[in-house]
Amino acid sequence: MSAVATQPVLDVRNLCVSFGATRVLDGVSMSVGAGEVVGGVGESGSGKSMTALAVMGLLPPGASVTGGSVRLRAGERDVDVVSLRERERRGLRGRHVAMIFQEPMTSLNPVFSVGEQITEVLALHRGLGGRAARVEAAALLERVGISEGRSRLGAYPHEFSGGMRQRVMIAMALAGNPGLLLADEPTTALDVTVQARVLDLIDEIRTERQLGVMLISHDLGLIGQRASHVYVMLRGRVVEEASAGVVLREPRHPYTRALLASAPRLGAKRARLTTIGDAAAHDRAIAGMDSGLAWWPGDEGQGVLNEVSPGHRVLVLSGRETS
């Protein structure tokens, strides 16, 4: 659960990222412990992917970190990714923190066999070459559930289905033996059945290797099932964070409620699906009468995260926080 006994693998504090004058991340804090799955949820543009990219040190051109720190456990050391030089950051990628992406169709290089792509990581981070690298790559493929890994090493990405490609991506991510895995919408492009299996795989590997996982998705239901701790993001801010059960059962921020309300439910008879827009307006009115607490990014004044119960924080207007 949310209580992390050991020191976290990843500890993001007050991270701010800007594109020129536009702030895309505004004081984001989150932490991931070893062997823990932490969920980041929010609509597109909320800054969840941007947070992951900032951790990798792979912000798109034009974006830069303007404040805060990203502490990452690299073996025995504990480093601040933000203050490192690019060369040192490069040494962390793949070795201590790995990332898998949304589109398994395009995130593998079409002109190389999957074996070549996995052995590249092995050569880069573990100094393996030749036969040793091939044996290890085959073992990794088998580990991610691709049978006959040996004979599949020579296959090209286009010969694989989407789910298999995502498995190859996971094998590549594991090849460097990192302590933290950032999964940015890893199953959004996959079928629901495949989705579940890929997430099961990530879960297995997490327990096996005590891997810290940051699972990013727009699907609160999925995050609620898989993550132990959830961060709900909106417009570059964390609006609510709590353990998964709490977020699903007693969401406090109207945006979280809106997200929950907009999820289609099986068997529910409705003419139209609720969209975030009207649900949010509706809920805001209720929330306003209800507590008057919640603060929305973009509103007047300043927002602060207020701890309403242990481990459960909600974004409220500064000065209105209660304990």
Place this chain on the structure above:
Amino acid sequence: MSDERGQTGFWSWLRGNRSGAIGLAVLAGLLLACLGSLPYTLGKDASGEPRYNAGDLAWARVGPWWTGGAGAARSEARTGGTPVPPAAGEAAARPWFWLGSDTLGRSELIRCLAGGGVSLVVGLAAAGISVLIGTVYGAVSGFAGGRVDGVMMRVVDVLYGLPYILLVVLLAVATDAVVSEMVSRSRARAEWVTREAMVEVGSPGHVATRDEAKRAVARDAVLRGKLEEAALVALPPRQISGTTRSVIDLGTLLVAIAGVSWLTMARVIRGQVLALKNREFVLAARAIGLSPWRVLVRHIAPNLWGTVLVYGALTVPQAMLQEAFLSFLGIGVKPPMPSWGSLAAAGLQEINPVDSSWWLIVFPCVLLAVTLLALNFVGEGLRRSLDPKGRAR
């Protein structure tokens, strides 16, 4: 992108692509004939003259084989009957006159073969250089992006705006000046004379200024004669063989053509790299800890192969055409070295209402046209097979 590798892919491509296969066969035949015969055509005959330049005036303007050497008789009439006229039908028996001979009695067949060798080598090499420059330049520009990209592409725009003939002429003139100085050493000698004169004119232990020395040399003819003679001994003119000269000329032409034809390649490759750069696998490659340079070389470059191949194949005919054009204008390959362009230019002068040696222009032009057509077929075939949308599966 192409996923086919190895021979099976190549052969299946050939089967499914008739025009490409024909083009490739024609090209292979021409290359083999022209390049394979180069040792013979460039080699020296009994008289010590390279065969492409060896002529017998008695055999001037002989028509191709099916005319039975009709032209020879006319040539005999013109030269006053002194050379021994060839017997009728004898021309057909001499294989190197199958395509007739030119005004100096040089075999058109040998000249076309040698000229083809020159044209093909220049075309292929120039295209190769331009593809290399263009690919590297475009890839770096597209990958670097931002300001670097802006500056690099503006340079290309400016070069596009300049008339390339001007560039080529300037380059040719500059090389000519450098080479002729290298051979005659006249400037070096003049400098040597001035420096010697500075000692001669000055008093013992005191050297005269350059201006004084120059004035003294201009005034005193005896001194000038003496010094110039000494200079000739100290810095004699160098000897340069005709072959070296031709190689330098060809090199200049190569650089000139390559220097202007890499621009399109650079633009195309830049566009490709820009598109590839935003593909997710590039981000994934960086996420495993590769340096930007390795991402470019290991992950982006292999994806450019198809494009490079297609545009390379289409650049070769362009380069050959430019070589022919420049040679036709007299800027390119210098006589007596033949190339299809210069042969056509020479042939054009033999077209007149009174006495036309039409074969002198027809053969080089037909050969050039066939080669260009074959190259375009191959390039087009490659383009079609590598374009995923056009490929039937």
